[in-house]
Amino acid sequence: MTTYYTKDHEWIRVEGDTGTVGITTYAAGQLGDVVYVELPEPGSKFARGDDFAVVESVKAASDVYAPVSGSVVEVNAGLADAPETVNEAAEEGAWFVRVKLADSAELSGLMDKAAYTAFCEGL
Amino acid sequence: MADTTQDTLKRTALYDLHVEYGGKLVEFAGYEMPVQFPAGVKDEHLWTRANAGLFDVSHMGPCFLTLASGVRKDPAAHEEIAALVETLVPSDIRGLKPGQARLTVLLNAEGGILDDLIITRPYEEDHQGELYIVVNGAMKEQDWGIFGTALAGRAQLTRADGRVLFALQGPKAEKVLSAYFPDCAGLKFMESRLMLLEGARCIVSRCGYTGEDGFEVLIPADAGAALVRLLLDDPCVRPIGLGARDSLRLEAGLCLYGHDLSPEISPVEADLTWVIQKHRREAANFPGAARILGEIKGGPARRRVGIRPLERAPAREGTEIFYGDKVIGVVTSGGFGPSVDSPVAMGYIDTAHAAPGTKIDLMVRGKARPAEIADLPFVPARYKR
Numbered sequence: 001m002t003t004y005y006t007k008d009h010e011w012i013r014v015e016g017d018t019g020t021v022g023i024t025t026y027a028a029g030q031l032g033d034v035v036y037v038e039l040p041e042p043g044s045k046f047a048r049g050d051d052f053a054v055v056e057s058v059k060a061a062s063d064v065y066a067p068v069s070g071s072v073v074e075v076n077a078g079l080a081d082a083p084e085t086v087n088e089a090a091e092e093g094a095w096f097v098r099v100k101l102a103d104s105a106e107l108s109g110l111m112d113k114a115a116y117t118a119f120c121e122g123l
Numbered sequence: 124m125a126d127t128t129q130d131t132l133k134r135t136a137l138y139d140l141h142v143e144y145g146g147k148l149v150e151f152a153g154y155e156m157p158v159q160f161p162a163g164v165k166d167e168h169l170w171t172r173a174n175a176g177l178f179d180v181s182h183m184g185p186c187f188l189t190l191a192s193g194v195r196k197d198p199a200a201h202e203e204i205a206a207l208v209e210t211l212v213p214s215d216i217r218g219l220k221p222g223q224a225r226l227t228v229l230l231n232a233e234g235g236i237l238d239d240l241i242i243t244r245p246y247e248e249d250h251q252g253e254l255y256i257v258v259n260g261a262m263k264e265q266d267w268g269i270f271g272t273a274l275a276g277r278a279q280l281t282r283a284d285g286r287v288l289f290a291l292q293g294p295k296a297e298k299v300l301s302a303y304f305p306d307c308a309g310l311k312f313m314e315s316r317l318m319l320l321e322g323a324r325c326i327v328s329r330c331g332y333t334g335e336d337g338f339e340v341l342i343p344a345d346a347g348a349a350l351v352r353l354l355l356d357d358p359c360v361r362p363i364g365l366g367a368r369d370s371l372r373l374e375a376g377l378c379l380y381g382h383d384l385s386p387e388i389s390p391v392e393a394d395l396t397w398v399i400q401k402h403r404r405e406a407a408n409f410p411g412a413a414r415i416l417g418e419i420k421g422g423p424a425r426r427r428v429g430i431r432p433l434e435r436a437p438a439r440e441g442t443e444i445f446y447g448d449k450v451i452g453v454v455t456s457g458g459f460g461p462s463v464d465s466p467v468a469m470g471y472i473d474t475a476h477a478a479p480g481t482k483i484d485l486m487v488r489g490k491a492r493p494a495e496i497a498d499l500p501f502v503p504a505r506y507k508r
Contacts, residue, residue, distance in 0.1 A: 032159060032163050032164055032165075032366075033163050033164060033165035033166075033461075035165075035435075035437065035459040035466075036435045036436055036437060036459070036466075038436060038488070054488065056436070056437050056459070057164070057459075058164040058165055058168070058366060058367075058370055058458055058459045058461065059158070059164055059366045059369070059370075059458065060439075061437070061439065080435065083435075
């Protein structure tokens with residue numbers, strides 16, 4: 001299992017041709033208290049960079065972008081009742097969707113943990 | 124890319140404190156202001172309703188409007204300055220008691236709202252012929268221009284926005300503030316007095332923008348920065364940013380100019396008819412009286428209402444409101460209410476469908492979300508009457 005990161009602060013943990021996607025602890029900190037997460041329907045298809053979810057804080061809504069192209073096989077229904085999990089466990093329990101990758105070659109365009117950490121330090 | 128914001132944005136006298144306390148600074152009304160502190164919007168909101176929240180509102184527009192002839196010890200002087208201001212606002216200013224504050228609106232010729240503001244008559248006998256007025260920060264240059272033009276030669280406007288203006292709101296506000304202003308405990312809601320703090324002349328008013336009991340204090344800049352530092356040392360007090368200021372006032376059903384109020388909206392549509400006292404309606408002697416009195420008589424075409432989404436998605440400003448497949452209104456303020464643990468909103472709805480309990484749909488991101496029209500406020504007010 002390898003985890004990759006995007007410049008828009010999404011993460012994707014890949015095993016074979018499926019990935020689990022969420023937003024990073026850094027992003028959750030920037031957003032503030034999350035009060036609602038809107039997730040796509042299972043079966044939805046996305047291209048890399050498409051907005052596929054929305055995270056709402058008290059103040060504003062933020063789009064979440066697909067790190068890779070694929071189709072949604074599962075959504076995290078637990079976030080509906082406990083959106084605050086995003087602030088508590090952004091990179092574990094608060095995963096948003098599980099996807100079937102359309103093209104694993106896209107992963108080479110993403111950052112690993114070290115690169116993402118350095119990227120955040122430069123912000 | 125070079126950051127030019129620091130060249131163009133203003134800072135209040137409490138800016139250094141905001142930085143020290145870890146405020147996340149954003150632009151608001153031309154100032155660099157904290158939208159939140161490390162605690163976050165939700166915690167700051169809940170803290171204010173349980174304890175005492177301290178807000179820097181020095182970006183707003185406090186000022187004094189004084190007769191050209193000056194202040195004097197004579198109630199007739201108040202009549203004179205009040206009569207001048209009543210040419211611009213539809214409220215009873217002449218009838219203000221000494222030390223009484225009142226919410227009102229500046230109107231244009233069409234009866235639309237140019238700003239909402241609070242006007243206070245000084246309590247002090249020898250200080251009559253002056254009004255203490257606080258307008259919105261984003262509108263202060265407009266409003267002061269209007270006062271200046273309309274009252275040229277007859278009254279003088281002195282801006283006081285170089286001072287500190289802070290709000291202390293919440294059930295513990297009186298306990299905390301009375302250590303510095305012992306007389307503040309004797310004020311009732313919408314009462315105001317001049318009080319001295321080690322020689323500094325301060326105006327202490329029992330009012331605010333949260334629905335809680337609390338005070339707003341105008342104080343010279345240096346004394347203000349020192350006092351706010353001491354207040355923040357009190358374990359009952361936390362600094363609160365503009366994010367929580369907005370969620371608190373939304374739960375309280377209070378309007379935000381530029382969102383819930385605008386030049387196209389009349390006080391009747393805005394459910395602010397109560398700011399127009401009876402004898403002023405009868406006299407019809409304010410800008411836009413024809414439209415306003417017509418709406419009072421026949422009902423306005425649309426009305427400001429509370430809106431409660433029935434699911435978890437918040438509906439923000441600009442969200443279209445549907446009744447069946449007809450658009451019947453729009454959301455003008457929307458977000459999440461931490462004290463009610465639910466999304467909350469306000470908007471304008473065609474009067475025919477504006478009754479509380481009416482089931483409506485909110486079009487959020489292309490999907491119709493169920494909601495209902497709700498009474499305001501979402502959280503009961505706790506003013507000390």
